[in-house]
Each structure stands twice: as structure tokens, then as C-alpha cells.
Amino acid sequence: MIEPLKTVPISFKVNGRPVSLEVGAGETALHAIRERLQLTGAKEGCGIGECGACTILVNAKAVNACLMLAAQMDGTSIRTVEGLAGGGSIHPLQKAFLDHHAVQCGFCTPGLLMSAAALLKEHPCPDRRTIADGLSGNLCRCTGYRQIFQAVEAVAQGEKEKTQ
Amino acid sequence: MRSDVRYVRPSSLGEAVGFLSDHGPETKPLAGGTDLLISIRSGELKARYVMDVNRIPELKGIAMTGEGLSIGAGTTIAEIASSETVKRLAPVLRKSCLSFGSPQVRNAATIGGNIANASPSADTFPPLIVHETIAVLSGPDGERRIPVEEAAAGPYKSNVGSRELIVRFILKPSEGRFFEFLKIGRRKTLAIARVSMAVLAEKDMRGAVGFIRFCLGSSTPVPCRIVEVEDFLTGKILNEAVVAEGGRLAAEKMIEISGRRSTTVYKEPAVKGLFNRLLYPMVKND
Ligand SMILES: Cc1cc2nc3c(=O)[nH]c(=O)nc-3n(C[C@H](O)[C@H](O)[C@H](O)COP(=O)(O)OP(=O)(O)OC[C@H]3O[C@@H](n4cnc5c(N)ncnc54)[C@H](O)[C@@H]3O)c2cc1C
Ligand code: FES
Ligand code: FES
Numbered sequence: 001m002i003e004p005l006k007t008v009p010i011s012f013k014v015n016g017r018p019v020s021l022e023v024g025a026g027e028t029a030l031h032a033i034r035e036r037l038q039l040t041g042a043k044e045g046c047g048i049g050e051c052g053a054c055t056i057l058v059n060a061k062a063v064n065a066c067l068m069l070a071a072q073m074d075g076t077s078i079r080t081v082e083g084l085a086g087g088g089s090i091h092p093l094q095k096a097f098l099d100h101h102a103v104q105c106g107f108c109t110p111g112l113l114m115s116a117a118a119l120l121k122e123h124p125c126p127d128r129r130t131i132a133d134g135l136s137g138n139l140c141r142c143t144g145y146r147q148i149f150q151a152v153e154a155v156a157q158g159e160k161e162k163t164q
Numbered sequence: 165m166r167s168d169v170r171y172v173r174p175s176s177l178g179e180a181v182g183f184l185s186d187h188g189p190e191t192k193p194l195a196g197g198t199d200l201l202i203s204i205r206s207g208e209l210k211a212r213y214v215m216d217v218n219r220i221p222e223l224k225g226i227a228m229t230g231e232g233l234s235i236g237a238g239t240t241i242a243e244i245a246s247s248e249t250v251k252r253l254a255p256v257l258r259k260s261c262l263s264f265g266s267p268q269v270r271n272a273a274t275i276g277g278n279i280a281n282a283s284p285s286a287d288t289f290p291p292l293i294v295h296e297t298i299a300v301l302s303g304p305d306g307e308r309r310i311p312v313e314e315a316a317a318g319p320y321k322s323n324v325g326s327r328e329l330i331v332r333f334i335l336k337p338s339e340g341r342f343f344e345f346l347k348i349g350r351r352k353t354l355a356i357a358r359v360s361m362a363v364l365a366e367k368d369m370r371g372a373v374g375f376i377r378f379c380l381g382s383s384t385p386v387p388c389r390i391v392e393v394e395d396f397l398t399g400k401i402l403n404e405a406v407v408a409e410g411g412r413l414a415a416e417k418m419i420e421i422s423g424r425r426s427t428t429v430y431k432e433p434a435v436k437g438l439f440n441r442l443l444y445p446m447v448k449n450d
Contacts, residue, residue, distance in 0.1 A: 002179050004170035004213050025171035025214065026204055048202050049269055061242070061271040067201040068272065069194065071171045072216060115267065137266025 010074035014039070015083025023070035030054045032070035033080060041081035041110040045139070052138030055111035056080050062118040064137075081110035084117065092158060093117060096151035104142035112138045116152050125156050169204070172215050177222040177302055180329055183215060185304035188327030193217045195238055196272035198265070199281045222302075222331055223276065226250060233295075233337045237276025237330040241265070241288075244275060253337035256362050257291040259345040264288075276330045282316035282323075283356075285382035289316075290362035291345055293389050294377035295335035303328035316386040341366045341375070344442050347382070348434055357382045359434045361414075363442055365397075373397045373446075380414060383431050384421045392417055402447045404440075411439030 004025075011020045014037060023032050033039050033056065045053035047066045054065040057079035084091040093116050096102070103109050112135060119126060119134030126134065131152050132145075140148065172191075174180035184191060192211040194200050195218065203209040217223060223238030226247050233253045235244065244250050245261040264270055264287050278286045279299065289312070297312040304327050312333065317323045324330055347360035360381035368374030376394045381387040393414050400406050415435040419428060 002172060002174055002183060004172040006168075006170055008171050026169040028201065028205075047205055049198055049265075052266065052268060055268055058271075062268050063272045064198075064268045066205075067197050067269075069171065069197065069201070069214070069216070071173070072194075072197070072218065074173075118267070134267060137268040 008071040008074070010071060012073045012075060013077040015079055021070075025069075025071065027070040028066055029056070029068040029070045029073050029078075030065035032073070033065060033078070039080050039082050042114075043107055043110060045107065045111075050139070051108070052111040052115060053108055055114040055138065057114055057118055060118070060121065062115050062137075079114070079117075081113050084113060091117070092155045093120070093151070096154045096158075097148070100147045100151040100154060102143060102147040102151040108138060108140040108142075112140065112148060116148075116155075120152070120156060120159070124159050126152070128153070131156075169209070169211065170213050172213055173219060174215065174217070175219050177220055177329070177331065180215065180217060180220055181302055181304060181327075183213075184327045184329065187213055188325070191215050191326070193280070193329060195274040195277040195280075196240065196269075198269050198273040199277060199283075217329065223329070228253065228337065229334075231334050232298075233335040234332050235275060235335065236332045237279075238274050239276075240271060241273045241275065241278075242267075242270040244288075245270065253339055254291070254295055254335050256294060256338075256343035256345050256364060257288060257335070259343070260287045260291045260347075260360075260362070263347065275333065279312065279315050279333075280322050280324050280330055282318070282320050282386070284319050284385055284387065285357040285360065286387070287345075287347065287357060287360065287381070289387040290360055290379040290381040292333060292335065293379040293387060294362045294364045295338060296377070297336075298334045299324075300331045300334065301325075301328045302331045307331075313386065313388060318385050338364050342446055344445070346438055346442055348438060359383050359431060359438055360387075361435075361438055361442055365443075365446060367446070370401070372399050372401045374399075378414070380418060380435070383418045383435060388421065390414055390417050402443060404447060407440055407443045407447060408436070410443065411436040414439050 007022045043053040045051035049064045049067045056065045190212040194214050194216045224236045241261045241264045250258045278288045292312045299312045299315050301308045342365045345362045347357035362379045364377045366375040378393050379389045415432045
């Protein structure tokens with residue numbers, strides 16, 4: 001694509017489903033996901049990479065969708081919080097967040113779930129410190145984080161028991 | 165959000181440099197976007213074209229070559245942090261990448277963007293400087309090589325021309341030496357460094373300092389190697405008094421370069437204190 005474009009045609013996968021869109025050259029990935037695809041799980045908290053409310057997975061890696069152009073999604077595989085649940089049941093992390101009261105206002109939750117999902121993929125049995133590091137790009141103004149760490153630990157523990 | 169900007173995505177270095185030779189002054193390269201998206205959002209970005217350099221294979225990869233340790237400008241901070249080659253040959257660079265931003269920022273941000281952005285507190289700058297790194301640039305007239313400390317002209321002012329791209333960095337590998345990178349920020353994660361420093365050192369057979377490279381970050385307009393500190397420590401057996409004197413010299417040099425400012429009251433003792441922490445393990449090991 002060496003022709004400069006004002007609107008950019010892109011094709012990529014969202015939660016396993018192929019999509020094609022026309023996006024503005026200066027449009028963020030977060031804007032395209034929320035406004036064009038109507039996937040409003042990812043939130044804009046700060047818009048400058050500080051809060052993590054916009055966290056999505058791009059090719060299985062957690063990134064801030066507010067710091068990415070929509071055009072950069074072309075050819076990638078995107079996962080949003082809407083893609084966590086599957087087969088008629090919620091994801092173990094979602095269940096653990098509920099069980100451990102890790103959700104209060106819920107604004108941070110979609111981003112935290114995606115960071116936690118990426119973390120557990122890389123470290124299936126993380127210790128508390130690894131969990132804290134893995135979630136350090138996500139701010140929560142309500143819970144004080146303890147319940148969130150406990151929820152992630154519970155899922156990791158569950159995984160450990162399954163493999164034993 | 166800007167509506168008049170145009171997006172262009174070259175798929176090779178040749179294509180990219182071709183575009184820049186026609187439109188360089190109106191173009192901003194986009195790598196991880198962790199600095200650039202902020203200026204797009206605020207409306208500060210004046211460029212007509214945003215050139216996505218993420219699909220240029222020549223900007224990727226970490227490899228030991230005949231020239232040294234080569235790290236592509238488009239390598240992400242997370243890729244550097246998890247590279248076994250970097251862990252072995254440039255562990256001080258790895259250390260700076262482990263505490264960089266947040267996991268999300270590390271997955272997107274690149275080392276080329278960190279240097280091209282020319283922030284005085286760019287975390288990979290001091291480690292690259294102590295590795296005596298060469299930045300390989302590519303432009304309409306071919307390749308240009310500069311010492312990495314010359315990549316920044318001043319705070320947020322790059323010496324990389326508007327028709328050039330940083331292609332890669334070549335580091336002098338350093339295996340088995342003492343190394344350290346430390347930074348002080350307002351908090352642990354997501355804090356821009358207020359003082360940072362990197363060191364590579366080795367003792368000779370007598371136990372005196374036989375080799376040392378020291379760089380100060382965030383405290384001067386451009387991160388800089390402080391040769392006076394290196395010269396002072398070379399040949400000396402490190403004890404607490406010698407290290408304290410080195411820290412005093414580093415702080416003195418910082419004030420000489422930056423001038424006395426409102427922040428000096430904080431930075432002068434911070435530089436001295438951090439310098440002690442930086443080299444203390446070398447004292448202790450005796
Ligand atoms: C929340 C947050 C936390 C951060 N924490 C840190 C931190 O701890 N330490 C730190 O040092 N920085 C930090 N930063 C700043 C930023 O992440 C880094 O400077 C990063 O390395 C920039 O790289 P990028 O690939 O995202 O660059 P971009 O934003 O894509 O580009 C930055 C600049 O470099 C230019 N550029 C990019 N690639 C090239 C190239 N190959 N050749 C020529 N020019 C090029 C661009 O045109 C632009 O001017 C943080 C930023 C955010 C938002
Ligand atoms: S909205 Fe993206 S990090 Fe806050
Ligand atoms: S639950 Fe409200 S911000 Fe986290």
C-alpha cells in the first residue's frame with residue numbers, strides 16, 4: 001500500500017469472525033471497534049495509554065487500542081472481551097471475577113479481563129508478583145485490586161488442578 | 165482525531181525510503197504508535213502522511229552479526245525483553261525493557277521509536293550508549309551510520325532526517341560484565357524516569373576497575389555518557405568513598421550540562437544516591 005489513503009480498506013478477524021471495513025486514516029482501533037463494529041466492551045478511559053480500559057489482544061498480545069490506528073488492524077486477529085465467552089458459557093476468568101467480587105463499577109473490567117487472559121496464556125501458574133506485573137497497565141479506581149488478583153489466582157489454581 | 169491525514173504502508177525499505185525522498189518533510193513514520201498516537205489525538209501532529217513502518221521486514225529482528233549485535237528499529241520492547249540473545253549479550257538493555265511502561269506499551273512500543281522520539285528520559289537510550297551503539301539510517305542517498313548519542317539533537321528533537329528511517333542498531337556485545345540500569349520514577353509502572361543511569365563495568369586482575377561505560381539519562385537534554393566519571397573510576401579499587409566521589413562527579417557534570425534549574429534541588433542528590441546504588445554491588449563483591 002504505497003498509495004496514501006484518506007480512507008483505508010482493511011480486513012481482519014474479530015473474535016474469530018472475518019470482517020472488512022473502511023476506516024479513516026487517523027482513526028484509532030478503539031474507535032473502529034466501538035463505533036463501527038459496535039463492540040463496546042473495550043472502553044476509552046484516558047485515551048493515552050495510561051489506564052488499560054481499552055485493552056484488546058492483537059495476534060494474542062495485549063495492547064492499548066487507543067494507541068493503535070484502525071488501519072494497523074489490517075490482516076491481524078483481534079480479540080475483545082466479547083470473544084472471551086464461548087459455547088454458551090462465560091470464560092473461567094469472567095466467572096472468577098464474579099465469584100471474587102472483582103467488579104464494582106465495571107469500567108475497568110473488560111480491559112483487565114483481556115490483560116489477565118494474555119497473562120495466563122504466557123504464565124499459566126503465575127505468582128502474585130507476576131499477576132501484579134501482568135496487570136500493571138490496568139487501573140481500577142474501585143476495587144483496590146485485591147479481589148482482582150484473587151480472581152486471577154483462582155483461575156490459575158483451577159488450571160493447575162486440571163493438569164495434575 | 166485528524167480527518168485530513170493520509171495513511172501509507174510500505175512493504176519494503178526501498179518503498180519506504182522512496183516515499184520519504186518525495187514526501188519526507190510532510191511525513192511521520194508510525195511504529196508502535198505509543199508516542200505518535202498521543203500527538204495525533206491532541207492535534208499536535210502536523211504531518212500530511214502517516215507512514216506505517218510495521219510491515220517492513222528490514223526493520224525487524226535481533227541477530228549477532230560480524231559487526232556486532234544487530235537489533236532492528238522495529239523490534240518491540242517486549243521482544244527485546246524476552247530475547248535470549250539480548251539477555252546474554254546486552255543484559256543492561258534487557259533490564260531497561262523489563263521496567264518499560266506497561267505490558268501493553270511494551271507489546272507495541274519499538275526501540276526505533278524510543279530513540280527517534282528523542283525524549284531525554286527514553287529508557288533504552290542509556291543502555292544503547294554504554295554499548296557504544298551505532299544507529300544505521302537509510303535515506304535517499306543510501307545508508308548513514310551515526311553513534312546513537314548523536315541521534316538526538318535536544319529534548320524531543322531528533323537528528324534523524326525527515327527523509328530517513330532508522331533501520332537498526334548495532335551494539336558492541338558485552339558478555340559476563342557487571343551491568344546495571346536503574347531509574348527513579350514517581351511510581352513503579354507507567355512512570356516516566358526522572359533520573360536514570362546505565363553502567364557496564366569489569367574489574368581487572370587486581371580487582372580495580374579495568375573497563376567502565378557510564379551513561380546518565382533523564383537529567384540532561386540528551387542522555388549522555390559521562391567520560392569524567394569513567395576516567396575517575398578507571399584503575400581504582402571501588403570502595404564506598406570512591407563510589408561516593410564518582411556520584412558527586414556525575415551530579416556536578418549534570419549541572420554543568422543542564423545548568424542549575426528548579427529541579428536541580430531534587431536531581432542533584434538523586435543522581436548521587438542512584439549512582440551509589442548503581443555501583444554498590446561492585447563494592448560489596450570484594
Ligand atoms: C503509557 C505510556 C508509558 C510509557 N512508558 C515509557 C517508559 O517507561 N520508558 C520510555 O522510554 N518510554 C515510555 N513511553 C514512551 C513510548 O512508549 C516510547 O518512547 C516508545 O519507545 C516509542 O516507540 P513507538 O514504536 O511506539 O514509536 P511511535 O510512537 O510509533 O513513534 C515515535 C517517534 O519516532 C518516529 N519513528 C518511529 N520509528 C522510526 C524509525 N524506524 N525511523 C525514524 N523515525 C521513527 C516517529 O515518527 C515518531 O516521531 C511510554 C508511553 C506511554 C503512552
Ligand atoms: S483508554 Fe487506552 S489506555 Fe486508557
Ligand atoms: S471496578 Fe470500577 S474501575 Fe475497576
